[in-house]
Amino acid sequence: MLFHQHEGGSIFENDGFIFRYRPNALIHSSTYYQVKNDWIREYDYEIRTNNWGLVQNNVIQAAKPSIVFLGDSFTEGQGVTPWFNEFQEKYKETKLQFVNAGLLGTGFTQWEILLDQLNHRQLNVQYLVILFISDDYGRVVWNFPKDTLRCLEDWKRCIGYENFYGLPPESDIIPFLGKLKNFREQQNATKESKLSQFINSYFPASTLLYTYIVNFFGTQVTTPVIYKQSNEAIEKFIRRYGDRVLFVHIPQKDEIKLDRMNPEGSLAREAIAKAGGRLADGFKSCSLNESDFYKVDGHPNSQGYEKISNCVSRSIEVLGFKKIL
Numbered sequence: 001m002l003f004h005q006h007e008g009g010s011i012f013e014n015d016g017f018i019f020r021y022r023p024n025a026l027i028h029s030s031t032y033y034q035v036k037n038d039w040i041r042e043y044d045y046e047i048r049t050n051n052w053g054l055v056q057n058n059v060i061q062a063a064k065p066s067i068v069f070l071g072d073s074f075t076e077g078q079g080v081t082p083w084f085n086e087f088q089e090k091y092k093e094t095k096l097q098f099v100n101a102g103l104l105g106t107g108f109t110q111w112e113i114l115l116d117q118l119n120h121r122q123l124n125v126q127y128l129v130i131l132f133i134s135d136d137y138g139r140v141v142w143n144f145p146k147d148t149l150r151c152l153e154d155w156k157r158c159i160g161y162e163n164f165y166g167l168p169p170e171s172d173i174i175p176f177l178g179k180l181k182n183f184r185e186q187q188n189a190t191k192e193s194k195l196s197q198f199i200n201s202y203f204p205a206s207t208l209l210y211t212y213i214v215n216f217f218g219t220q221v222t223t224p225v226i227y228k229q230s231n232e233a234i235e236k237f238i239r240r241y242g243d244r245v246l247f248v249h250i251p252q253k254d255e256i257k258l259d260r261m262n263p264e265g266s267l268a269r270e271a272i273a274k275a276g277g278r279l280a281d282g283f284k285s286c287s288l289n290e291s292d293f294y295k296v297d298g299h300p301n302s303q304g305y306e307k308i309s310n311c312v313s314r315s316i317e318v319l320g321f322k323k324i325l
Contacts, residue, residue, distance in 0.1 A: 003152055004028040004167035011152045012164075013053065014143040018113050020053040020103065029078070030167055032177055033296045039177050042297045043079045052121070056100040057085050062122045066097040070111040071131035072139075074250055074308065075102025079299035087309045096126065107139025108132070108268075109226075112233035128237060128245040129316060131308075133252045134265025137230050138223065160184060231271045238277045247272050248315050250282040250308060253293040280315035287311070 003011045006026040012019045021027065030044040052060045055076050069075055069084070077083045088098035101114055111130065119125060144152075144164070151158035155166030155176060160183025168176045237245050249269065255261055261283070272279050282288075292304030300308060 001163075002030045002032070002155075002165050002167035002173075005153075009153060010149065012144050012149065014149075015117065016113070017141050017143060018103075018106075018110050018117075019143040020114075021047075021049045021055060023049055023051050023053040025049045025053075028167060030173075031079075031297060032173075034177075034181065035296060039174055040296065042294050043299075043301075045079070045081050047077070047082055052118075054100050055082050055084065055102065056088070056098075058088070058098075060099060060123070061097060063124055064097040065095065065124050065126045066099050067127040067129065068099045068101050068115065068118065068123070068125050069129045069131060069312075070115060071102040072106050072133065072136055073102070073104035073299060074133060075100065075131045076104055077102070077305060078104050079294060079297065080302045080305055083305040083309045087312070090313060099123070102131070105139070105142070107136040107141075108230040108233040110139070110141045112236055113141065115237075125241075126244065128241050129248065129312070130237065130245065131248045131250055131312065132268060133250050134255065134262035134268065135252065137264040137268040137271075138226055140226055141229075161187070227267060230268070231275075234268070234271045234277065235275045238272075238275045243278065246278050246280060246316060248280040248282055248312060250286060250311075251288055253290065253298045255283075256288060256290055256293075280311075280318075282308075282311055282315075285311050285314060 004027070005011050005022060006028065010022050011025075011027060013022055025048070027047050027049065028044075029047060031042050033040050033042055047055050048057055050056055050059055054060065073079075075084070082100070084098075084100040084102070088100075091098065099118075101111070101118065103110070103114070106114075108130075115125070115128075145162075147159075148162040148164050151162040152164055152166050155168045155172075158165050158176075158180070160180045165176075165180070167173075234247075249265065252262065255265070269279060286307055288300070288304060288307055292300055292307055294301050
């Protein structure tokens, strides 16, 4: 994943344990995969952030009654021009302010912290929509190491382990990608086990985040702890907002391909039901299929995001929010 901020400088900013995009920025995002020794540019697009560093065009007014959408990269709109800008236009006649609080790679516990920060900034949150995929239930809280932030600001300072990189000029992209590949191959060659080599080769970003979090928090970051934190976040959302919060479960590409829900998705649903929350089943209502995702990458393409947008519209209108929209 390569990023470039048109005015130069930072792409992301850390705020305590979590991060956000730089406010009022125009950001170029491009993602490459190597397929049969050829580099494939899977997607290439631009996003604009608002005054609070959220991925949407409109300026946030703290005092205005708001409906906040929490979620990961599917909510942010990673892979295409963000769907949220067009989505909120459907409801431009409403008195509610639509807020896109979606951030790539995040999960329930991180959304809890983000929502607390929004409330601390006196955002008038009236309604909450939480879009989640199964993986989100097992995700840790994270932000960016200093080396990664430096690499994002200037691609020439990247070594190879950062996993989020600055975007070089077009003529330098392929050589730069080759440099990153060589670094990873050399790093993998020093690993003791074939399993470690496999994980680092195919899940580099996950490995970086896991290593970073473990180093930061110590050995307490285990799967049971993460699940417990996700449960607590879900309970807090429901306790605070009651019937004004709606969870929408969006299927992942692998779940569609294998025709079964990942175990963490089932656990998330159980936690929501136990806490008395309302759930919209996107597996039934979103009508996503494999053609709605990129060929290699796991994110939806423009067609997939259009389906998600329509699915979210139906969900919030049918399950009790229609009266306020």
